Amino acid sequence: MWLSLGWASAPPAYGGLILLPPSRYMARVGDIEATDTKDSTLNYGIVVDCGSSGSRVFVYFWPPHNGNPHDLLDVKQMRDQSRQPVVKKIKPGISMLATTPDQASHYMHPLLSFAAAHVPVTKHKETPLYILCTAGMRLLPESQQAAILEDLVKNVPLEFDFLFSETQAEVISGKQEGVYAWIGINFVLGRFDHEEEEDAMVTVALGGQTESLVRKRTVGILDMGGASLQIAYEVPSMEVFSSPQQEESAKSLLAEFNLGCDVQHTEHVYRVYVNTFLGFGGNLARQRYEELVLNQTSVQHRLQGQQIGTTAETPFLDPCLPVGLEDTSEREGQTLHIRGRGDWQACAQLLHPLLAGINGSQASLTSTYQAPIDFNNSEFYGFSEFFYCTEDVLRLGGHYHAPSFARAAQDYCSLSWSVLTQRFQEGLFSPHADQHRVKYQCFKSAWMYQVLHKGFHFPLDYSSLHMAQLVYDREVQWTLGAILYKTRFLPLRDLRQESSRQAHSPWLRLFVYNHCLFLVCVLVVLLAIMLYLLRLRRIHRRQLRSAPLNLLWLEEVVLLPGQELGP
Template identity: 80%
Template sequence: RYLARAEELMATDTEDSSLNYGVVVDCGSSGSRVFVYFWPPHNGNPHDLLDIRQMRDRSSRPVVKKIKPGISVTAAAPEQATPYLRPLLRFAAAHVPARKHKETPLYILCTAGMRLLPERQQAAILEDLVTNVPLEFDFLFSKSHAEVISGKQEGVYSWIGINFVLGRFDHEDEEDTVITVALGDQGKPLVRKRTVGILDMGGASLQIAYEVPDSGAISSPQQEEAAKSLLAEFNLGCDVQHTGHMYRVYVNTFLGFGGNFARQRYEEHVLNQTYVHNRLHNQQTGLSPEMPFLDPCLPVGLEDTVVRGGQTLYMRGRGDWQACAKLLQPLLAGSNGSHASLVETYKAPIDFSNSEFYGFSEFFYCTEDVLRLGGQYSAPTFVSAAQEYCSQRWEVLTQRFRGGLYSAHADQHRLKYQCFKSAWMYQVLHEGFQFPLDYPSLRTAQLVYDREVQWTLGAILYKTRFLPLRDLRQESIRQAHASWLRLSFVYNHYLFFACILVVVLAIVLYLLRLRRIHRRQLRSAPHTLLWLDKVVVPLGPGSVP
């Protein structure tokens, strides 16, 4: 397994004619990227998935290319969709061997940027791609290969990609922890390797995805209705009759709960609360730099200004992490109905005694960039480090930053809002998702086995899940043909020996018959001589007696 991971970092051997290829275009909101994948022939085991890997060029760099802006810029002129993607498709075509183009599937999958467009404009862009891309490129591409995917699909694909790279779909490896999965009406419970859940906090949104092994986790009609849109059930195996790769995954995306957006919501909340407080108590808090609002979520002494709708609030940090966390708790309930409640939204039960999670993006940056605690998460250690950071004066923090004590990825923005984001991450994790404070199985990470895992890997795994059937059928035909040849060979040998035996028997019977004839002739020979002795020869005329 570890050797396979090392091989994934090597250049792809494009001279190997047995390799198959696939291309996925991720049309995002700010830009589009193309990823090229490859895989060897399926191993013939119907319980195993394709061994899909990201293609690497001759310099062992991942074959990926990005362009900006997003494809939504073609909304007003959908006929420009194909020219927009042309640089990406040409890039992919240059890396996939030409002899493989016609059998290489191409998937164009659009995410958040396209979801914001009216359906009519979405359809026009996709129609242009379906019509014109095949005119320029020989990839295996049809109408079903171009689509706008939902946030739920994107979350499922991310979950598939992470678990595939971690080897959690390899059920024959018995080293790891297992779980019991209830299959409902489809058969008896299945015991297999435990998968991991994922937590991903970006700037604007928060996403969670994890497997729900127990089909009886829904306890009320209200939960059942909510679960219809939040639970995804799918079979990753190539044969729908095999339940070994049946998965039930809870996926939910919370808009407005990302780190940066949460800060904006917090500032609006503080501004409104402060203005109300000033009116009720006839005070001037936050209306001037001389009387600032003392923000517990900013480092000590740091000054900041919030401007909303013509109102200005002057803030100065007081670095009280505990007070900050308490002040953030109401934000978990959303705001004015414009954002879903992290507390009230249906969440499938998590067995915290037998589960494992990975935290990405802000979960990693928040623990690693400044606090240097990335990796295995410990709530007490994290809280202690966050409190220590928040309590420091701004001048001390900037001096540490210039001295190189923080991660190379840390910047002034990170230093400024680290106190807030650490408190927000803590509240989301332990108050929103109800993770126990002593939960031991959360890892924050940016890379998995030294590489970034994209949701596009999960997408092509899912899209190509039936391809092994082709290899399995070919293998069955080869085995049947080989079996027929073996049977034919054995049958011909038996027939040959049988023919020889018949000929030998015929010769033996013939010789025996000749022998009997010969003996009969020998026995009749004396009688013939006696008969000849008694023969009287008549005398002719003139004969003398």
């Protein structure tokens, strides 16, 4: 069953990056070199990510396809002469033009001018441009979305000579964004290269196929931002659903697509589970937790006459904050006074009910359909909050080990706020750690732990999870996956052109050969004629030299009647 990438989903929170050991990937060190724009064989592509807070333009390039129909285009991010990625960002987001859609092309002008300055002018007409809008635009009514896109489609071609049509400006769903991110990460990691190696392999069963495929194991991704949480991973085996309702629920969360250039080939068919949970990001989870505590203390106050949390003298003792930290939280006109008591295990227990979702909504880690994960043959990378929680303060980023993380988080929570403040001022934490991180590290580490092990059911002894930030010292955005997917048919076009040339080449060689033979024959005939005329001329001259002089003289004299020859 083929499923579209266009089903709507809640907006994801992407911004996470990956960090990998450089020794394993030295073959790609050349990626950081400046792009040789003088190379006329290079092709270019442009993707504009129109997000909620701003828009960014990315310029990519790739050499001619290698001719192997099983290989993808070798797409890389363009770099300028200083080896910096060709990226430009502007603020605010394009969704701010909801009431003035006729300004959309004007809004886009700085980004496209920037891209046009880096792509060789001779390549503009063949450079595809994709304008893809995400979370901010998804929140607008469809009529306003359409008005903004219409202005872009109408006016951008008047100023820029890129390859651009109405199908290349769209509002993508959260599901599409998640799939593109999954594609980008696995492409950079080389998981779409299917040559036989010692890397872990996986057997994939595809719908409608009689034989299973054995290929490289792809990686799953976990991303936790401030507002939302997202997970995406390949589902290699067909699942038998327990009910029609479960199967229907799974349809909206599974995407099966062919990343290869030929739909007849199944080497690059992938079935990916993608789900986004709005309200499960680190910051919104803290707000939900405070609301839960405020409701509980209000109930206790009404029933038992207790004053917990109502004044600074009777604060709520929060196990999710460092010992001695005093804080207040205002929700719905009520003020909750809080004092930290630093009990990480108690904090984790208090957070467990939040996994069920928000007021019974469908966003739930405990009741939403989750495709099965083969934890014995899988690998995941955690981004954003997963990385920050393990690295910025605890300095455990990289390979994740649940017992070590739990001990470090528990030790951190048990420290007093004064000690943590002093350590922060002395620069003992990561340079990326700010005071907000130090303050809420106890809560966020407990929330991350619950999400991972109670929500997604990762075993405590799972050994294939990496908390990451960069890949080869560079960002990997979902836009890379987008252009890989959008340009997936280009290699087939080149292969067909090459095949056509090869198919006609025998006739072409015969045609050229016959013409050459005809020309040679004509030259031979002309040469023979010239030689024959020269020979006649020489014979005639020889006869003239051997004739008697008197005969020659008589032949030239004409006598009139009555004339005589005289002296």
